[in-house]
Amino acid sequence: MTSIGIYGSLGRMGTAIRDILTVQGVRLAGGADAGDDPAELARAADALVDFSTASALGVHLAAARDAGTPIVIGTTGLTPADHAAIDEAARDIAVLQTGNTSLGVVLLARLVREAATRLGPDWDIEIVEAHHRHKLDAPSGTALMLGEAAAAGRGVALGDVRVADRAGLSGARAEGTIGFASLRGGSIVGDHNVILVTEGERIELAHYAQDRAIFARGAVRAALWLAGQPAGRYTMDAVLGL
Structure with missing residues (x-):
């Protein structure tokens, strides 16, 4: 069974994703928040979702890249430098970045x-x-x-x-x-x-x-799909086959 780890697990989206994982019977690899070790979570998960903060993106990408773990990035407010870092990480791992997982x-x-x-x-x-x-x-x-x-x-x-x-x-x-x-x-x-x-x-x-759960369902679907993909940068269109 594919396991999913959550960066920003105590936030609104992190909590919603935890609930969806329980409902769908998907295994939670764990969560990492401020003060936790992102590398440990990356090694434990088959796929990661990141709904933390833009300032933490670089650390999370580095941890995912070192562990070879695919990552879904739903964090917003990203800068051109953040997108360049995503492009760089996508050379080695599967990365799906989106402004909305609905x-x-x-x-x-x-x-x-x-x-x-x-x-x-x-x-x-x-x-x-x-x-x-x-x-x-x-x-x-x-x-x-x-x-x-x-x-x-x-x-x-x-x-x-x-x-x-x-x-x-x-x-x-x-x-x-x-x-x-x-x-x-x-x-x-x-x-x-x-x-x-x-x-x-x-x-x-x-x-x-009308309910934050719609974003959580989409994020989980994206993470499960991404877990089987080769290195590269993806969008939600690919998840839906568009």
Whole structure:
């Protein structure tokens, strides 16, 4: 039986993953949090999931790489340097990095990319996301994931067209930009709405998370799938065969 180890096991997602492992009868290899030895967990597990913090990613990647253990990274707020470290680790182990492990969000991203591909540049794209008051990063990793999908559909780099804050801006909306708006409050698990609008009509593609368990189920499915893969960098699309 494949065993799964959890980095950030005492956090919201770590706790949810523990619960899903129990329900599905998947063996828990253990957990590692601040002050624990990440290398020990990496050696004990057949696959790892990391929902800790971006600042701990380098240590966790190194431990997984040394042990030859595949790792699913769901931690958000990653920097270009973090992504470079993931690319480096993926030379030796299987690494799946994603801004969201919900299977519904994975399909939403595919729909967003398709819509952006089919619709012309006169269709404006805005992404609105809402999360609980304790969310650390904005825009959310999922919002950026959807933005990347929209940009890919248009054949551009998100960094070249992204507008994350319109405060203080004046003038008309620049054609081809992809806008982001972030809302924070209460206990919202995660709402994401991609709005495509042109003169006289509007399309809205949305996903509303009502229970953190959806992310935990997706993370466990991804870890079980990743355990049998060769070294390389993967996405949730591969888990679903997209």
